[in-house]
Amino acid sequence: MLKSLSICLISFLVLFMSAIVSVVLGFYFISYDLVYFIEWEVLSLNSGAIVMTFLFDWMSLIFMGFVMFISSLVIFYSEEYMGGDLNINRFIMLVLMFVLSMMFLIISPNLISILLGWDGLGLVSYLLVIYYQNVKSYNAGMLTALSNRIGDVALLLAIAWMLNFGSWNYIYYLESSKGSLPMMIIGALVVLAAMTKSAQIPFSSWLPAAMAAPTPVSALVHSSTLVTAGVYLLIRFNNLLTGNYLGSFLLLFAGLTMFMAGLGANFEFDLKKIIALSTLSQLGLMMSILAMGFPSLAFFHLLTHALFKALLFMCAGAIIHNMKDSQDIRFMGGLVVHMPLTSSCFNLSNLALCGMPFLAGFYSKDLILEVVSLSYLNLFSFILYFFSTGLTVCYSFRLVYYSMSGEFNSLSLHPLNDEGWVMLRGMLGLSIMAVMGGSMLSWVLFPTPSMICLPLILKTLALSVSIIGAWVGYELAKFALNYDLQTLRYYLFTSFAGSMWFLPFISTYGVSNWPLKTGGYVFKSFDQGWSEYCGAQGLYSVFSFWSRLNQGWQNNDLKTYLIGFVLWVIVLLVLVFF
Template sequence: MIKLKLCICLLSFVFMLLFSVFTLFMGVNLLFNSMTIFLEWELISINSTSFVMTLLIDWMSMIFISVVTLISSMVILYSKMYMSNELNINRFIYLILLFVLSMVFVIMSPNLISILLGWDGLGLVSYCLVIYYQNSKSYNSGMLTVLMNRVGDVMILMGIVWMLNFGGWNYIYLVDFMISDNNILIVSSLVILAAMTKSAQIPFSSWLPAAMAAPTPISALVHSSTLVTAGVYLLIRFSFVLNSLFIMKILLLISGLTMLMAGISALMEYDLKKIIALSTLSQLGLMMMILSLGLSDLAFFHLLTHAFFKALLFMCAGCMIHYMSDVQDIRNMGGLMKSSPLVSLMLNVSNLALCGFPFMAGFYSKDLILEMFLMMNFNLLVFLLFFVSTGLTVSYTLRLLYYSMFYDFSMYSNVSISEDYIMLGSMMSLMILSVVGGSSLSWFIFSSPSMIYLSFHMKMMVMYVIFLGGLFIYFIIKLVFKFHNYLIKFYKLVMFMNYMWFFSSLSVYGLNYTFMQIGFKSLKVLDFGWFEFGVGQGIYSNLKKFSLINQIVQFNFLKLFLMIFVIYILISIFLMILL
């Protein structure tokens, strides 16, 4: 049985890795030859109506599938040891494979109906993965995740219905017609709302930290290249009709606020996995912002580079939690630099890439995004949202490193820390990609250089922001230790920042409370009140009483008939007096 489990893990790993290499070479070939392949498969034809399955194979879809399958293969290899004590490891691997298959459907579909197939599959399988550890917390998190993603599914369904006006659902074929049509605003709004739910933008942000109830390998897959990136990828595919619309300016503001909210919340958080989840939320906000500015290629570039270092970051977090006897509070960590040097090295590399440190993977995309933004003509609010959020990324990253690496070891003395080489092997490949992936992808995607003309200080703005973010967290940590008792007075402000500006409470408790109160009152007044008396048991008891009275009448007692006769005479006399 154990050999069978290992065999399924290894076969899945090898298949994913080989498929990743194949799709990478295919994507590079399509990119250099400027080719796009359409595959159409006619499922059924009735009279003049044909149901056709269409697949879009171009450089973007192939390179993205390559990244998804590569990270999936590393996650499967990592899970082999991380989930080694799990009895149902085969079920876990099958769920991962289903998850990747759903994502491939989303990536390769130029058709809204087949996109819905993968889109709904992502939501369903993510629910199964979030409730994998069966307890009340996982169940609540899973319900929040699946119900909030259902909002996006409904938007896609409404978009499918509305696209009947264009005569088909293959949006790639309808580019010229859709741009010139007045109804495009409605379809675009539905697509943007669907993408906002899947990519957890305000006000749909609360499900993303809640999804941390899933096993850590799943978090590495979900938060790097699959579930949360589906919304961004959908907007990249629809960018040809979205760029000229006013609604993109609203998306710019919402995504900027999401970046800011996630950065501030991560500064206040002590749960290791939630800090990394909030950093994912911040990066998704950055991708949405750059998409709303019309730079879809740049958003796709950052999507790929972010996938490498975010998957590595979650894997490092999983190792740290594994070593610390399943403790996730960063205040109980510390001194990991001495006890597990290789994990510390990889954590540092992924964190530096996240911050946009020069010549790491994140630098090539984030620096280019910020420089292209500086070339545009936008107001001070958008400028501050961009750069303050980037500075906050550095701040919460350095805070995490301080507590986990340089802080004193605060765990029990009997905790033994030992590094596993299979887990380290899967992480090592992602560490290499976190260093060289950005430059390699930039050579592929941007074969001709972009013209960026900035003054010296604007060119160095990214470096200034990184330095100020580090300086800010240094003073914050000093103040927290020095004025801890005084800061307790501002606990309401701290709670506001820590609980994602209360969006998590508003989207769950705030929406449910009114309906729960109405339900409770209806239960009390109707179900246990008038309905109980007049319907159901009430009908039964009343009919029973009437039948008993009728039965008594049917006994033909002389006394009873005489009494009824007397009552009849009295009523008649009374009515005669009244009249």
């Protein structure tokens, strides 16, 4: 235990100190508008050199700082949450490998070194999802890994297309080759890769399935690492999204993802899956504002969302830990009495998610919605933005009602308490940032306030939609029994909305039933059947027969063959004439 404790503490301290240095450097870089390219020649052979290129600018440094800050607190939190695990050292090492892969991805301006971090994230996320070894975790891990493989293949194809430019440092070519066909194809492939990693429709089903991982991993994955990798990559490639159909395509699918996830969370009863769908909704928001041509706003929301979403998962983990691994919100209730400090942090992060004024989420979310109101946007996308915002507040208040108010709905003899001080310290560190982080970042990233001039109705629309969403969520949860009976009456709609528009079924049964079975038949009848008979195995049989015959001729006396030949001639003559 002492050994594992020391690894947790050392990892926490190193990451925490690195995070402070990285964020301070990021603020310095943004103040003086600095960008550093560092090239490290790994190997030089004759005229060829293998060079690793690192890009240090304000964006990469601030994002790295946030990733290290959140991961340090998650590792500190894991010391108690994973305390019963005999292999906690292995768990911490996996988390550190995960963070290292994310670092590679953040500081690489080169598509090949980006693929190194990208594939590292995919592989380590698979190992973390199957950490609790059972059939459900295995299936979730396979779904996660295979969905992300599509994006890996798209990046490999983009790397192949980059050969046209003479180097894989994409950052040099984005502006100069903006309208060219190769750059358009590379942009389309990068958008596909980002959509798989950030779980946009139709690749959304892996994200709630990845909840099979331990909760500290969920807090890390769903706040600042795996799912945000796609958004970060598109922020770097944002030049390719404006002035063509790529941006419109991404805007449509991101808006639908945001709406689908918000709707689905209102029908879900698993605590972690509600928060996972909430992450999916926020990723849709980031992607859609990015598709409209506002990368700095998407990055701002990426950072503020990381703070309160990590806190939300850590609070959910503390509740699940105390509930003895029960995740169903219908068995909770009255937690505010038994776990007041955890409940305070939980409600704080929920309010930040809803965009409560002056918490972290408000500064980015409200600004995004106001910019949307100010922009040229079609009515469908406008409705998706604001309706999805209302749904976010709706499922948040429903969650708070089920878990925090009323009577405790589980066993009368229960161990609920707020005595896990190691977990609470980790949560309180993030709580401070969930309150102050948004305003601090807005001062640094937008030192000159944006001029947004809107009529009163549009200016107050975000607040009005949030208040209506909160009221609807509260009312639906209050009449829980009646609401459940109504959902049974409209079972088809409930099953459609509550199962993420049947995407999990399409991603699993849809792929395994017809395409994979057809592939199996083709493999057996062609690859292992006719192709073998007419191809390699057939040739092998023919050649081996003639080879044996030839060997027989060479090994024996000619007299034997002459006698045999004469005998065959006699037999044939007898058969013909008699």
